[in-house]
Amino acid sequence: MFEVMFKELRELLRDRKTLFFVIALPIVIxxxxxxxxxxxxxxxxxxxxxxxHTYFVVNEDYAPAFSDTLFYHRSFKRYQGEAQLDSVSALRDAVRQGIIDVGIYIPAAPDKQLALGEQSRFQVVFNDAQSINYIYSRIKKVIDTYSAKLTEQALSELGVDTDKQxxxxxPVxxxxxxxxxxxxxxxxxxxxxxPYMLIPLVLMGASYPAIDLGAGEKERGxxxxxxxxxxxRTQLVLGKFLTILLSSIACALVTVSSMSIWIGLASGFGALDPILSAFASVTQWDFLLIFALLLPVAMMLSxxxxxxxxxxxSFKEAQNYMGPLSMLVFxxxxxxxxxxxxxxxxTAWIPITNVALAIKEIVKGTVDYQAVGMIFLASILxxxxxxxxxxxxxxxxEVLFR
Structure with missing residues (x-):
């Protein structure tokens, strides 16, 4: 069994493609x-x-203080074109055509509406389909500030002192x-x-050697x-299995070591200080426990x-099978x-899910070691x-020679 394992390991070490995916890819890529x-x-x-952002306010004379705030805001500039923008539909068309970034329709004077005991509804027209969009939050902040001033004025007119408003x-x-x-x-x-990083890497570290040790042997004769x-046959399988298992664990170890080095370098710039300070209490025992949990997962996947x-x-057919398997692991x-x-x-008996949950609990510092024992038992079985x-x-x- 061990002779087969050493023989397969020597062949894997000569395979540049496998070394790239197991060592070079996690370290660099x-x-x-x-x-x-x-x-x-x-x-x-x-x-x-x-x-x-280019903006336009319809009926801006209804709320001059609000319009002035937008005019002097560093993130907005007023539309100076000749397009006729006098309704919500016109604003919508202008936004779609890229003439303006945001349009605001004011239906009535807010101070007069407030005196009548009614709310004024500002309609903000913009494209919210962009992945990173600060338009709405910035407009909302200006509107909230303007609304707060109207509230302060109304309460003052009602005789409520400023320090009690x-x-x-x-009240609460x-x-x-x-x-x-x-x-x-x-x-x-x-x-x-x-787990999104560790478990797929365990699978990747096992997949490429496994394809070579099984389907590759068939193609090479x-x-x-x-x-x-x-x-x-049992000794042959165990020898190949141990080779794949070692490759799988090595890939995960190399990746985590590489990531820790990069995180350490990034921490020198102060960008990750809050995260690093939070993980300062994660002990070496916690890291060992995480890798111990990955071992039965590596055994299953191998x-x-x-x-x-x-x-x-063939080698190609084996690769076709590995694609759906990678998706199923997620x-x-x-x-x-x-x-x-x-x-x-x-949940301690659900494969892979149990390990993912346990890793999260270990990082949080709230792991239940009894549940971890159940995970080891379920995964090893x-x-x-x-x-x-x-x-x-x-x-x-019929399987070996199909």
Whole structure:
């Protein structure tokens, strides 16, 4: 069994393609890709924040104070064209044609409406389909400020002192007292996304060697020679399985190590200080526990991809099977981030979902070690069952030579 494993490892180390996907890709490509996406997102957000929007107010003489505020606002400039904009439909057409960015229709004078005990409804026309859009929030802030001034004037006319107006408008204030610490708060938000990186990488680290050790052997014609050796089918499968398992774990370890180095470099610029300070209490035992939870997952996925590779007639067919499998692995990870999904006696038996939930709880610092024990038991039992199926699959001649 170990002779087969060492033989397969030597062949994998000679395969540049496999080394690229297991070592080079996690070290270089993923961090660079994440940094590139972060750069593009930050650039788009900065451009959206600095953009000056063209606006037009219909009936601006009804609210001169509001119009003046918009006119002197650094993020808005008044439309100076000759288009006839006098209704909501005209504003809508102008926004669609790109003549203006936002139009505001004021139906009546707000101060007069307030004196009559009625509300004035400003209609804001803009395109909200853009991914990063600050128009509505900025207009709302100006309208809220203008509305607050009207409220202050109305209360003053009613004889309410200025220092008492806040209490009249909001008699009861709600003060938030959070029992969760900083680590738990950030861990709830970030810990759910860590499995999105680790578990697919475990699968990726197992897929490429498995395709080569199963379907690749068939294409090269070396499978028959391997079967003539004085080894049982179980020993052959276990040797290949251990090779794939080591590759899978190595890919995850390399990726996490690479990401930690990049995070450490980024922390020098101060961008990640809040997150790093929150994770300062994550101990080495917590990291070891996360990797320990990944081990049975790697065993399950290694057995599964090896069985698929043995069944496939060719290298290309095996690759076609790996695509849907990659998509299916994301389903239980998505389930783990659904609302009200917590680690308990029931979810501890759901494959992959249980590990994703446990990783999040570990990052939060609220992990239940009894549930972790159940996860180990469930994952190891499933991995053993899949490995047994893989051995049985490898023992069937019609599968090996189909």
């Amino acid at each position: 993923f961090p660079v890709l994440f940094a590139f996406v972060f750069f593009l997102t930050s650039k788009a957000a900065l451009e959206a924040e600095q953009k000056v 806040d209490a009249v408008l909001q 204030l709600m003060e938030k007292v959070d029992t969760a610490d900083r680590r738990e708060n950030i861990g709830e938000k970030i810990g759910a996304f860590i 070396t499978l028959e020679t391997l079967l003539l050796t004085p080894l049982t 057995s599964l991809v090896l069985a698929i590779s043995i069944y496939a007639r 389903v239980p990870i998505v389930v783990s981030v659904l609302p009200n999904m917590t680690l308990n006696a029931k 499933l991995a053993a069952a899949l490995l047994a199926c893989c051995v049985r699959w490898f023992s069937r001649e």
